Amino acid sequence: MEDIRVGQGYDVHELGIGLPLYLCGVGIDSPVGCIAHSDGDVALHALCDAILGALAKGDIGHHFPDKDPAYKGIDSKILLSRVLDMMTEEGWRLGNVDITIALQTPKLAPFINKMRESVASVAGVDVSRISVKATTTEHLGFVGRGEGCEVWATVLIFQ
Numbered sequence: 061m062e063d064i065r066v067g068q069g070y071d072v073h074e075l076g077i078g079l080p081l082y083l084c085g086v087g088i089d090s091p092v093g094c095i096a097h098s099d100g101d102v103a104l105h106a107l108c109d110a111i112l113g114a115l116a117k118g119d120i121g122h123h124f125p126d127k128d129p130a131y132k133g134i135d136s137k138i139l140l141s142r143v144l145d146m147m148t149e150e151g152w153r154l155g156n157v158d159i160t161i162a163l164q165t166p167k168l169a170p171f172i173n174k175m176r177e178s179v180a181s182v183a184g185v186d187v188s189r190i191s192v193k194a195t196t197t198e199h200l201g202f203v204g205r206g207e208g209c210e211v212w213a214t215v216l217i218f219q
């Protein structure tokens with residue numbers, strides 16, 4: 061190992077009734093979903109920003125502008141793949157990922173392993189390198205009131 065870098069990413073989306081909810085590329089059974097230009101996968105957006113941060117290559121809005129019709133409704137796994145391509149083109153490999161999702165409801169525990177497998181499959185790494193954690197905010201703040209979903213992601217990359 062010659063070099064290592066860390067990156068962190070953060071994203072928030074407002075929730076709306078009756079919209080689909082995607083987190084880490086997995087469809088979540090939920091009465092609310094993210095309001096967004098893309099598929100609203102707030103967890104993958106935070107992860108993309110973490111990888112871009114490690115690469116010092118700006119943020120997801122710079123690479124995939126939300127005003128661009130090309131990204132309307134896009135599957136965020138495609139955005140993640142493109143960011144991972146930027147990473148591998150420079151010789152970097154993914155060491156590990158740690159994602160924390162703050163959402164008041166629904167409970168995400170039944171989906172955690174599916175979400176880990178989904179990210180591992182897009183990244184082409186063993187699932188043991190991918191951590192996904194979920195928490196409520198004990199009914200406090202905008203997350204606690206069910207108005208939004210907030211996600212933090214940390215990555216380590218190496219070459």
Ligand code: MG
Pocket residue numbers: 071072073101102105
């Ligand atoms: Mg976003």
